[in-house]
Amino acid sequence: MSLLEVENLWVRFPTRQGIFDAVRGVSFNLNRERLGIVGESGSGKSMTGRAILRLIRKPGIVEADHINLEGRNLLDLSEPEMRKVRGQQISMVMQDPKFSLNPVMTIGDQIMEAYLLHNDTTKAQARAKSIAMLEAVSIRNPERVMRAYPHEMSGGMGQRIMIAMMLIPDPQILIADEPTSALDVSVQRQVLDIMDGLVKERGMGLIFISHDLNLVSEFCDRVLIMYAGRIVEVCDADKLHEATHPYTRGLLNSLPRLDQPKARLEVLTRDDSWAQSKSVRGHS
Amino acid sequence: MSDATAPGQSWRDWLLTDAPTSRRHARLANLYQGWLKLRANSMAMFGLGILVFLLLVALLAPVLAPHDPFQQDLANRLLPIGAENHLLGTDSLGRDILSRLIYGSRITLYIVALVALIAPVAGLLVGTVAGYAGGWTDTVLMRITDIFLAFPRLVLALAFVAALGAGIENAVLAISLTAWPPYARIARAETLTIRSADYISAIRLQGAGPLRIITKHIWPLCISSLIVRVTLDMAGIILAAAGLGFLGLGAQPPSPEWGAMISEGRRFILDHWWVATVPGLAIFTVSLAFNLLGDGLRDVLDPKDSGQ
Amino acid sequence: MTALSIKDLNVWFGHDHDRVDAVKGAAFDVRQGESFGLVGESGSGKSTILKAITGLAPTWSGEIRVEGQALQGATRDRAFYKTVQMVFQDPYASLHPRHTVDQVLSETLYLHGFGDIDAHVMRLLDDVGLGGKFRFRYPHQLSGGQRQRVAVARALAGEPDILFLDEPTSALDVSVQAEILNLLTDLRQEHSLTYLMVSHDLPVIGHMCDRLAVMKDGEIVEIMQTEDLRQGTAKHAYSQALLAASAAA
Numbered sequence: 029m030s031l032l033e034v035e036n037l038w039v040r041f042p043t044r045q046g047i048f049d050a051v052r053g054v055s056f057n058l059n060r061e062r063l064g065i066v067g068e069s070g071s072g073k074s075m076t077g078r079a080i081l082r083l084i085r086k087p088g089i090v091e092a093d094h095i096n097l098e099g100r101n102l103l104d105l106s107e108p109e110m111r112k113v114r115g116q117q118i119s120m121v122m123q124d125p126k127f128s129l130n131p132v133m134t135i136g137d138q139i140m141e142a143y144l145l146h147n148d149t150t151k152a153q154a155r156a157k158s159i160a161m162l163e164a165v166s167i168r169n170p171e172r173v174m175r176a177y178p179h180e181m182s183g184g185m186g187q188r189i190m191i192a193m194m195l196i197p198d199p200q201i202l203i204a205d206e207p208t209s210a211l212d213v214s215v216q217r218q219v220l221d222i223m224d225g226l227v228k229e230r231g232m233g234l235i236f237i238s239h240d241l242n243l244v245s246e247f248c249d250r251v252l253i254m255y256a257g258r259i260v261e262v263c264d265a266d267k268l269h270e271a272t273h274p275y276t277r278g279l280l281n282s283l284p285r286l287d288q289p290k291a292r293l294e295v296l297t298r299d300d301s302w303a304q305s306k307s308v309r310g311h312s
Numbered sequence: 313m314s315d316a317t318a319p320g321q322s323w324r325d326w327l328l329t330d331a332p333t334s335r336r337h338a339r340l341a342n343l344y345q346g347w348l349k350l351r352a353n354s355m356a357m358f359g360l361g362i363l364v365f366l367l368l369v370a371l372l373a374p375v376l377a378p379h380d381p382f383q384q385d386l387a388n389r390l391l392p393i394g395a396e397n398h399l400l401g402t403d404s405l406g407r408d409i410l411s412r413l414i415y416g417s418r419i420t421l422y423i424v425a426l427v428a429l430i431a432p433v434a435g436l437l438v439g440t441v442a443g444y445a446g447g448w449t450d451t452v453l454m455r456i457t458d459i460f461l462a463f464p465r466l467v468l469a470l471a472f473v474a475a476l477g478a479g480i481e482n483a484v485l486a487i488s489l490t491a492w493p494p495y496a497r498i499a500r501a502e503t504l505t506i507r508s509a510d511y512i513s514a515i516r517l518q519g520a521g522p523l524r525i526i527t528k529h530i531w532p533l534c535i536s537s538l539i540v541r542v543t544l545d546m547a548g549i550i551l552a553a554a555g556l557g558f559l560g561l562g563a564q565p566p567s568p569e570w571g572a573m574i575s576e577g578r579r580f581i582l583d584h585w586w587v588a589t590v591p592g593l594a595i596f597t598v599s600l601a602f603n604l605l606g607d608g609l610r611d612v613l614d615p616k617d618s619g620q
Numbered sequence: 621m622t623a624l625s626i627k628d629l630n631v632w633f634g635h636d637h638d639r640v641d642a643v644k645g646a647a648f649d650v651r652q653g654e655s656f657g658l659v660g661e662s663g664s665g666k667s668t669i670l671k672a673i674t675g676l677a678p679t680w681s682g683e684i685r686v687e688g689q690a691l692q693g694a695t696r697d698r699a700f701y702k703t704v705q706m707v708f709q710d711p712y713a714s715l716h717p718r719h720t721v722d723q724v725l726s727e728t729l730y731l732h733g734f735g736d737i738d739a740h741v742m743r744l745l746d747d748v749g750l751g752g753k754f755r756f757r758y759p760h761q762l763s764g765g766q767r768q769r770v771a772v773a774r775a776l777a778g779e780p781d782i783l784f785l786d787e788p789t790s791a792l793d794v795s796v797q798a799e800i801l802n803l804l805t806d807l808r809q810e811h812s813l814t815y816l817m818v819s820h821d822l823p824v825i826g827h828m829c830d831r832l833a834v835m836k837d838g839e840i841v842e843i844m845q846t847e848d849l850r851q852g853t854a855k856h857a858y859s860q861a862l863l864a865a866s867a868a869a
Contacts, residue, residue, distance in 0.1 A: 044328075044348070068793035069764070183662075212661035212820065213865040239793060282798035284827035286850050292802050293827065296795035330761045331753055338720050338756040510714035513676055514774065518731045519701040528727070532718045 030057035031200055031233040032080070032118075035093040039075045039257075042087055050075045050088075052257035056310025058201065062227060062234045064248035064265060066241055068279075072257040073237050077203045080235075081118055082110055097201075116146055119194035121187070123206040128190055129178040136174030139193050146197040161192040165222050184215035188222060195226060201233045209238070220247055241268065241279055250312060258307035275302050349612045356608020362601035370417040379408035381415040381568045390584045403576060403587050412568035413594055419569045420598065423484055423553045424546055430488035432538045435495020440526050440534060442496070443503025454500065460493040466555060473561040480569070483562040487552050491545065495538055502534045536613035543606030547599030554595055570595050622685070623782050623814040624650040624673070629682035631665070631672045642668040643680075644838040652781075655808065655815040657825035657846075659862070660835035666818045667709075668838075670784045674706060687781065702732060705775035706784040710791045711767035715759040721745070721770050722755045725777060732778040744773040747810075749803060765796035772803065776811070783808075785817040789824065801828060822866040826850060834859045 039051035051072040056063070067073040079090045082102065095102040097117060105113065114120075122128050130138055139158040140151065147154070155174075162170035165188040178186060187207060194202060204223065208216040224247065227234045238244050244251055245268035253261040253276050261273040271277060278296035328345070332338035350356055369376060378397070385406035393401045400409040442453035460468070472486035506512060507530070515529055554571025556562035558578075563569030565576070570591040577588030631643040643665040650656040658666040671677035673684055678694035685691070686703055708714035715724060725741045734740055742752055748769040759767055768788060775783055785804065789797035801824065808815060819825050825832050826849050833843045834856065842856040854860050 068795060214661065214861065217865055241794070279794055282795045284798075284801065284823040286823050286826045289827070289850065292805060293798035295798050295802065330757070332720075332756040333753075334756060335720070335722060338722075338758070342758065510708045510710060511716040513674075514706070514708060514714050514771070515716075515727070516676070517674055517701060517704075517706055518728045518774075518778065519696075519698050520727075520731055529716060 029099075030059050031097070032058040033094070033096040034076075034080065035095075037076065037079055037090070037092040037095065039072065039079050039084055040089045040091070042089075049257055051079060053307045054254075054257075054259055054310070055307065056252055056259065056262075057312065058233045058235060059312065060231050060233055061250060061312075062224075062236055062248040062265075064236045064238065064244035064251040065254060066238055066244050066251060066279075067254035068239060070256075071254040073239075073254050074205050075257075076254070077120070077205050077235060077237050080203065081114055081120060083114075083120075115142075116197045117199055118201040118203060119197070119199040121190050121194050121202065121204045121207045124210050129186065131178055133177075134174065135176055135178060135181070135189055139174070139189070139196065142193050143196050157196070158192075161196055162189070164195070164226065165189070165192045166218065167192075182215075183211050184219060187211060187219050191219070191223060191226070195230075198230070199232065201235065202227070203235045203237070205237045206239070207236075208243070209240070216243075241276075241283070245269065252310045256303035258303070258305075259310050260302055260305075260308060262308055262310045273302075274299065346612050350608050353608040353611060355604045356611075359601040359604030359606075359608065362597060363605065366417055366421065366598060366601070369414055370421050373414050373418060377408075377411035377414045379411040381407060381412040382566050383407060390580065390587065392584075393586050393590075400590050401584075401586050403573070404580060407566075409573075409587065409590055412573060413570070413591060416568040416570045416573065416591065416594070419480065419563060419567065420550060420553070420595075423480070423487075424549060426484045427488050427491060427549050427553075428542055428546070430484075431491035432495045432542050434488070435492040435497075436499045436531065436534060436538060438492070439496035439499025439501075440503045440530050443500040444507055444522060444526055444530065450500075453496070457493045457496045460490065461497075463490070465490045466552060469552060469556060470559070470561065473556060478561045478564060480563045480567070483553055483556045486556070487549055490552075491549065494545075495541065498537060498541055499534045502537060503530055506530050506533055540606055540610040540613055543602050543609055546602035546606070550595055550599055550602075621652045621687075622649050623652045623654070623687060624656075624816065625683075625685040626669070626673075627683040629669065629672065629680060629684065631668050631677050631680040633677070633679065642677075642838055643672065645682075646833075646835075646838075646840050648833050648840065648843055650782075650814060650816055653812055653814055654831065655817065655829045657829035657832035658816070658818045658835060659820065659822060659825050659832055661820060661862075663837075664835040665838040666835050667786055670706065670786055670816070670818060674704065674784065675700075702778050703780055704782045704784065705778060705780040706786065707768070707771050707775050707788045709787040711764055711771055712759075712791065714771050715767055717759055720756050720758055721750075721762075724770060724774055728774050728777040734777075740777070744777055747776065747807070748773045763796075764792050765799055768792065768796075768800050769803065772800075772807070776807065779811070780813070782814045782816065785815060785819075785828075787819050787821075788817075790819070790821065797824070804828065822849065822863060834862065 034057070035055050037051055037054045038049060041048045041050060054076055065073045065076060075084065078084055080095055080102070082090060084090050092103060097113065102110065102113065136158060139161065140154045143154045143157055158174065159170045162173055167173050167185070167188060173189070181189065208219050211219060223234070226232070236244065236248055245265050248265040251263055251265045251268055252259050253271070253273065255275050261271055261276050263271055269280065271280070281294040282296050284293055327341050329341055332341050385402070387406065388398070388402055389404055389406040391398050391402040395401055398408050398410070400413065402408055438453050438457065442450040468490045469486040472489055473482050476482040476485065512525060512529060515525060553562055554574065557569045557571025558575040560575065563572045565572060573591040574588045581588050627647050629643055629646040630641065632639050632641045634640055646669060648656070658669060660666045668677055672680040673691070675694045675696045683690060686700065722741060725744055726737050729737045729740050741755065745751055745755060750766065750769050754762065754766065762770065788804070789800050792800060807813065815828065817825065817828055826846055829846055831843065831845055832849065833840045835841065836858045842854065842859045844854060848854060849863070852863060854863055
């Protein structure tokens with residue numbers, strides 16, 4: 029059985045000009061795998077991730093036939109029940125760690141707080157566990173990092189700390205929304221390797237949301253390509269470069285490449301029919 | 313470039329467009345969209361309604377007032393509310409309170425308008441220059457601001473009025489002199505964030521001088537938060553003016569200034585409560601109206617929200 | 621002829637204990653009509669070089685020559701602004717939120733002393749592929765790519781010889797990036813411009829530039845031809861690492 033099953037998901041925002049549909053009838057499932065969602069800004073990829081956790085801010089509306097997590101429909105849960113799901117079963121890593129960490133608490137206090145919230149243990153145990161988690165995300169000097177404040181950390185460190193915090197409650201699913209976009213390429217690699225290792229080790233499901241096709245094709249198992257709130261194509265990540273949909277092809281071709289120099293880059297010409305045609309089902 | 317609307321296209325559509333066709337069109341469309349946002353806020357509209365009503369009353373005072381506000385009638389002094397011919401009663405000299413209230417709205421608006429013209433402009437000037445120039449200019453200007461801020465406001469105003477002499481103009485001047493420092497601080501804080509923005513670097517790279525950058529690029533962004541702050545402060549300004557009037561340092565008798573009216577009614581407050589209460593209620597209503605409008609304007613004008 | 625010549629450039633911020641040396645002993649030349657790239661990770665000092673040249677970072681030492689003219693301190697004269705212009709990284713931050721496209725371009729043209737501003741504005745908008753219908757829009761009525769086109773139009777308004785490009789597409793989607801890069805390629809040909817481009821994205825630099833300098837911790841570790849980059853024949857270990865990381869991602 030899949031970890032997560034999303035059926036006919038819509039996210040709507042009422043505006044002065046009428047209702048704007050950010051996500052339009054998306055269906056997919058997630059197994060113990062790394063599922064990539066790619067698309068450009070405004071394609072609805074981030075909204076999909078947030079909608080699963082019911083984190084769409086008012087006046088936005090989330091509708092779906094069901095969002096099933098282990099047979100429970102998340103849409104039927106009360107807000108307190110949902111809060112439990114967010115902490116313990118599904119975690120989320122955002123793009124910029126600076127905005128996700130509390131600036132006036134030491135990192136150690138924040139990780140320990142997260143741990144104590146989900147586990148009934150002593151402070152000493154929480155501390156030991158926190159240090160172990162920091163080591164798990166390849167932080168060399170966990171004792172020092174525990175005492176540090178978020179502003180003393182670089183972007184890559186901050187993102188590793190976020191991942192460590194998100195993994196403490198041992199969630200089944202991790203949703204990562206552009207987790208490495210704010211990082212330099214060399215650091216990007218390290219953070220991805222850490223995430224990869226953890227996902228494999230713990231048999232988690234990962235939803236990896238990104239705009240970077242190359243990154244997704246390299247890092248994920250399966251990819252959903254989103255355009256204008258719909259899934260236009262589903263393919264195996266390693267076969268992304270053989271994708272057939274003109275939108276996917278257009279995106280791939282518009283990237284400059286070191287090995288294939290050309291005077292002008294190909295420009296994507298959008299076709300109205302891409303937005304009109306029905307959303308592809310993203311089930312495996 | 314033409315402003316002509318296509319046939320069948322209503323004014324509303326023309327104003328709501330995302331693709332304006334002329335400078336005037338762009339400005340009008342922007343104003344209209346701000347107005348729509350404000351209109352959606354019912355409390356702000358309520359405040360605005362009261363202020364429009366106040367403005368109309370002040371304009372039409374001679375028509376609306378049933379009596380001469382200065383006409384004394386000692387035979388009919390201290391009539392209660394609802395008395396025949398005197399809807400809100402009469403004061404200790406037999407003057408019609410309603411008429412005095414109506415004429416008093418002119419004085420209130422006069423004070424509000426003058427203070428609103430002097431204090432924020434002075435604050436904007438000092439704050440933006442200090443924020444943009446930095447260094448010594450900043451230090452000197454901000455220490456002066458701090459000195460003004462360190463005094464309790466009403467005490468400082470009292471000192472000014474005492475030095476300048478009692479009277480409504482001097483009261484306005486005194487209030488303005490005590491009201492500008494907070495605006496200078498706000499303007500400086502805004503300027504500090506704005507001046508390091510890319511669009512300021514961009515215009516500097518076009519060779520724009522500091523004067524142009526401050527007046528054309530920084531002011532438009534500071535003004536909106538100042539307007540909000542001024543409307544929120546208006547209540548305090550009206551109260552300060554009334555306070556000075558109450559202490560006999562603002563408007564002088566027989567002027568129907570609301571604060572002075574309360575001061576006069578104070579002597580009879582136990583037996584004839586309405587003489588002091590009615591102008592008090594008027595001050596309260598107008599202050600509340602300004603506060604509600606200020607809250608609404610904050611939602612519309614806050615530059616951090618625009619463009620989202 | 622050399623458009624831009626930099627020798628032993630040091631740039632620092634703060635003083636005494638807080639002093640941070642952002643650029644240390646940088647030196648390179650950019651020929652007239654050439655497109656030169658500066659590559660490095662965040663904090664490597666690549667953008668700071670642009671800031672020092674344009675006078676936005678006042679504390680520097682060394683020698684900067686623009687078309688043979690040596691620069692001093694942080695003040696730049698009108699001739700400099702007519703020679704060098706810049707396109708900023710984030711089109712969402714580089715346009716004044718309360719100014720329409722028309723205001724932005726008209727003011728720039730006025731500052732450069734042009735007459736017949738209306739006609740010039742229309743020509744600039746055509747040049748960057750926007751057209752007249754965008755003229756009176758506010759930035760919030762434009763997409764990211766459209767904003768960046770306006771920023772390019774503003775930079776071109778003074779008819780400069782040298783254009784600085786500070787990560788001009790890093791905030792944009794890939795399909796929009798292709799459009800902006802093509803636009804920049806075309807404009808370089810039409811106006812025979814010299815480019816100095818800063819980016820962390822090696823494929824983008826490879827696409828746009830003839831030569832590039834690799835920076836690390838404020839120092840230039842290697843200057844090479846783009847051809848070397850393509851062949852993977854970078855000499856310095858750091859350049860190789862950067863190349864490997866970017867090929868993998």
